[in-house]
Amino acid sequence: MDSGFANLKLFAVESSDSAEHATPLPIPVAPAPLVAPDPHVAATRELIRPHTVRSTRHVCEPYSAAWFDELEQKRYQRHGHWLPRALEFGRHPGESLLVLGCGLGTDAAHYARTGTNVTVATAPDEHAQLIRDNFARHGLTADFVALTGARLPFADGAFDVVTWNALYDPTEPAPFRVDELFRVLKPGGKVIGLFPARYDTTFWQNILLPLQRVYWRCPPAPSTAPKTTASELRRAFSRFAEHRVMKRHLRRGELPHIWRIMPLIFLERLIGRVLVLKAKKPILAARLQLNQVDLGRIAA
Numbered sequence: 001m002d003s004g005f006a007n008l009k010l011f012a013v014e015s016s017d018s019a020e021h022a023t024p025l026p027i028p029v030a031p032a033p034l035v036a037p038d039p040h041v042a043a044t045r046e047l048i049r050p051h052t053v054r055s056t057r058h059v060c061e062p063y064s065a066a067w068f069d070e071l072e073q074k075r076y077q078r079h080g081h082w083l084p085r086a087l088e089f090g091r092h093p094g095e096s097l098l099v100l101g102c103g104l105g106t107d108a109a110h111y112a113r114t115g116t117n118v119t120v121a122t123a124p125d126e127h128a129q130l131i132r133d134n135f136a137r138h139g140l141t142a143d144f145v146a147l148t149g150a151r152l153p154f155a156d157g158a159f160d161v162v163t164w165n166a167l168y169d170p171t172e173p174a175p176f177r178v179d180e181l182f183r184v185l186k187p188g189g190k191v192i193g194l195f196p197a198r199y200d201t202t203f204w205q206n207i208l209l210p211l212q213r214v215y216w217r218c219p220p221a222p223s224t225a226p227k228t229t230a231s232e233l234r235r236a237f238s239r240f241a242e243h244r245v246m247k248r249h250l251r252r253g254e255l256p257h258i259w260r261i262m263p264l265i266f267l268e269r270l271i272g273r274v275l276v277l278k279a280k281k282p283i284l285a286a287r288l289q290l291n292q293v294d295l296g297r298i299a300a
Contacts, residue, residue, distance in 0.1 A: 036063055037127060045168055046071050046104050048080065048249055048274065050219040063130065065137055072106050082248045082268075083107070086276045087192060090114040092161050098154070098184065101165030101194075105131035109138055118142040119159070121152065150176055157186045164193040167223035167274065173236045182239050185281040191240065193277040197247055198227035201254055201271040209256060219254050222273060233277050240279035249274040 036042075039062035044051050060067040076083055087107055093115035099108045102120050108131070112118045120142050122128040128144055135142055145153060162181050166173065173195070181191050202218050212218070221227075228236075230245040237243065250268035252260050259267070 036130065039063065039067075042104060042130075043071055044222065046106060047074055048167065048222045049251065050222050050254070052219055053251075053253070063133075068104070068106075068134055068137070071104065072109075075106055079249060079251050082276075084110070086246070086248065087163060088161075092116045095160035096158065098152075098159045098162045100163065101167070101169060102126065102131055103165060105134040107163070107165075108142060109135060109140055112140040112142055113138070116161075119145060119154075121145045121147050123147050150174075150180065152180045152184050154184045156183050157189075158184050160186055160189050162189070162191045164191065166193055166195050166225055169225045172226050172228070173233070175236070178236055178239070182281055187281055187283045189281045191237070191277070191279050191281075193233075195233060195275045195277065196221060196223040196225050196227045197273055197275045198229050199271070200227070200273045201250060201267075204271050205256060212256060216256060218256075219251075222249075228275065230275060233275060237277065237279050239281075241282045242278075242280045244278045246276045247272040247274070248276055 040054070041051065044053065060070055074080070087110075089107075089110045092111070094117070096117045097111055097119065099111070099118060099120050102108050102122060105120065108118050108120055112135070120128070120131055122131065122144065124147070128146065132144060147153070162185055164181070171177075173193075185191065200221065202221060205212055205218050230247075233245055234243050247270070248268055250264060250272045252264055254273075255267070
């Protein structure tokens, strides 16, 4: 071979056809910004009031620290005076608590302030970031878990207390969901639930004042979940023991004028909007579970 070609190097040249069919590099896409819910809807749900009620005073900037503080103050005053006692704030320090239907996290933050170990489970339609921000501005910590189905992603007997705000839950307390609450509770643990009352002020006004629509119309219910009764709740939570159901929450503006002269604290126990359920998981359930384990070992 001629020495002049000894150092000859060959380079592959990509044809124009191959360049046209080359796989393009993916273009990085910026994450979509978080979309906050309508502040009016979020506020009315936190205050458990009808969506037709609008504040007439100066409103703080939505989702600001002042806005959260104002909602927290209003939630437990006047119409919501019963909430701290019903939810047992300060009665579970050092215990593990699971919060379902957290809203903006106002109640969960109150538990965390008193030393309760809080776990917040959020459904896909809830805004977990708002709850995180609410906790962060108070310097509080909690475990946040995203729910992807009806099954709760927790071990058996993981919690001492479960609170369930079902006022805006689109489904009824189905047996499977109640069984999940039973499963994740420790023996002797307590469930505290808030549910819309069927026999509320609207029901009795339609019965006792059938012509009220001519001169006055009752505001809509503050909740959107299916309404229920105390007996239905006891049947749904039949696996639990020591059932206690109370009726609470009523605004004077939701009453006909002739009824407003009566004490509100008395009326809310008769025709209130919210049913508060408290029940306990029997301690006997632990013994039954141990017996089932022993029988399984013997059969194996």
